[in-house]
Amino acid sequence: MAVTKGLEGIIATTSSISSIIDDSLAYVGYDIDVLAENSSFEEVVYLLWHQKLPNDSELAKLKQELADNAELPASLIEQMKLIPLDKVHPMAVLRSSVSLLGAYDESADNMDSESNYLKAVRLQAKIPTIVTAFSRLRKGLDPISPRKDLGFAANFLYMLDGKEPDSIAIEAFNKALVLHADHELNASTFTARVCVATLSDIYSGITSAIGALKGPLHGGANEAVMKMLSEIGSIENVEPYIREKMAKKEKIMGFGHRVYRKGDPRAKHLKEMARKLTKLTGEPQLYDMSIKIENLLKEEKNLVPNVDFFSASVYHSLGIDHDLFTPIFAVSRVSGWLAHILEQYENNRLIRPRADYVGPERLEYVPVHQR
Numbered sequence: 001m002a003v004t005k006g007l008e009g010i011i012a013t014t015s016s017i018s019s020i021i022d023d024s025l026a027y028v029g030y031d032i033d034v035l036a037e038n039s040s041f042e043e044v045v046y047l048l049w050h051q052k053l054p055n056d057s058e059l060a061k062l063k064q065e066l067a068d069n070a071e072l073p074a075s076l077i078e079q080m081k082l083i084p085l086d087k088v089h090p091m092a093v094l095r096s097s098v099s100l101l102g103a104y105d106e107s108a109d110n111m112d113s114e115s116n117y118l119k120a121v122r123l124q125a126k127i128p129t130i131v132t133a134f135s136r137l138r139k140g141l142d143p144i145s146p147r148k149d150l151g152f153a154a155n156f157l158y159m160l161d162g163k164e165p166d167s168i169a170i171e172a173f174n175k176a177l178v179l180h181a182d183h184e185l186n187a188s189t190f191t192a193r194v195c196v197a198t199l200s201d202i203y204s205g206i207t208s209a210i211g212a213l214k215g216p217l218h219g220g221a222n223e224a225v226m227k228m229l230s231e232i233g234s235i236e237n238v239e240p241y242i243r244e245k246m247a248k249k250e251k252i253m254g255f256g257h258r259v260y261r262k263g264d265p266r267a268k269h270l271k272e273m274a275r276k277l278t279k280l281t282g283e284p285q286l287y288d289m290s291i292k293i294e295n296l297l298k299e300e301k302n303l304v305p306n307v308d309f310f311s312a313s314v315y316h317s318l319g320i321d322h323d324l325f326t327p328i329f330a331v332s333r334v335s336g337w338l339a340h341i342l343e344q345y346e347n348n349r350l351i352r353p354r355a356d357y358v359g360p361e362r363l364e365y366v367p368v369h370q371r
């Protein structure tokens with residue numbers, strides 16, 4: 001039995017949600033470059049869930065549904081307060097809170113499509129509120145309730161600190177959300193599909209996906225990039241720092257990708273946003289350091305940035321705490337996970353590959369006291 005380590009190159013399902021063809025990414029056939037420049041995140045959510053762009057009334061209906069479902073049950077907030085919030089990673093809090101949301105939903109195990117759609121709306125609407133509530137609770141502040149008059153991107157930034165964000169911040173954050181929404185059969189999406197292919201419920205699928213996104217080889221890389229930039233600290237330190245990492249054969253976070261060879265098409269948008277925002281916030285050295293890292297890795301290892309590299313500087317420039325970067329990835333990616341979960345339910349078969357057994361065989365059992 002031939003084994004492909006990490007399932008590289010294996011086609012594991014058909015899907016109509018997103019495609020990566022010749023290093024270009026499209027959601028349901030719409031190129032990511034066009035969507036990043038033109039669409040609201042809510043439009044992209046509709047596109048991923050319905051496989052078509054919404055008209056005005058369809059978009060208004062989805063926005064209303066998201067606004068109506070954004071509040072958290074008071075009991076969930078009380079439960080979050082019991083978590084040692086200052087000691088635990090926000091992704092662990094998010095994972096547990098989404099699992100608890102399932103426990104508060106009596107219809108969690110209803111499998112008809114209408115019920116599943118309602119659960120999808122609830123999760124998409126409530127996950128930003130969980131992330132922002134957590135962020136405030138650990139600072140000893142009360143969570144801020146979502147506002148119905150704000151769009152998805154603006155509402156998230158508003159719930160973080162209670163201030164209405166300016167149009168530059170809203171535009172940048174919306175674009176980041178659009179760029180992170182879906183990515184074919186990445187590790188967390190595959191995890192979600194494996195989970196629900198057992199006909200487990202949507203909350204289980206999203207909880208599993210959050211667990212997979214948390215790791216630094218996947219979504220956790222954006223926080224790790226910011227840690228690296230902070231450790232480097234100055235442009236002079238870039239070269240010695242990166243060369244030492246390379247000598248130790250350590251991975252440079254935010255570089256490399258399993259499926260892109262020429263480069264991640266999302267990175268150029270985040271790069272431009274990072275350039276503009278770091279200039280506005282008076283931290284252009286963050287961008288300059290990033291460019292120096294980019295050039296060095298291209299030259300030395302032919303490695304190019306993935307989505308996580310410049311998103312770190314974008315979120316930092318928006319004043320967001322560094323350990324919220326990966327939860328923010330989840331705030332966006334839950335849209336893709338949900339689309340894939342709904343697609344999996346529509347045409348389900350249990351996902352169960354084989355392992356090539358390489359351990360010992362036919363051993364003789366020796367009773368415990370004789371070993």
Ligand SMILES: CC(=O)SCCNC(=O)CCNC(=O)[C@H](O)C(C)(C)COP(=O)(O)OP(=O)(O)OC[C@H]1O[C@@H](n2cnc3c(N)ncnc32)[C@H](O)[C@@H]1OP(=O)(O)O
Pocket residue numbers: 006216217218219221250251252253254255256257258259301303306307308
């Ligand atoms: C949203 C996302 O999930 S995007 C990815 C986020 N993750 C990161 O940024 C973490 C850093 N990157 C990596 O660890 C990898 O590039 C991954 C996990 C993304 C892809 O991994 P794989 O497809 O398994 O590639 P693999 O790790 O086998 O790398 C192939 C070669 O490139 C090298 N390489 C790949 N990425 C990097 C990196 N970031 N830094 C240094 N070397 C790297 C490997 O050392 C390996 O070299 P070798 O053939 O000489 O041993």
Ligand SMILES: O=C([O-])CC(=O)C(=O)O
Pocket residue numbers: 182183185186187218258259306307
């Ligand atoms: O597709 C992958 O392997 C990782 C990735 O870029 C993503 O999930 O956005």
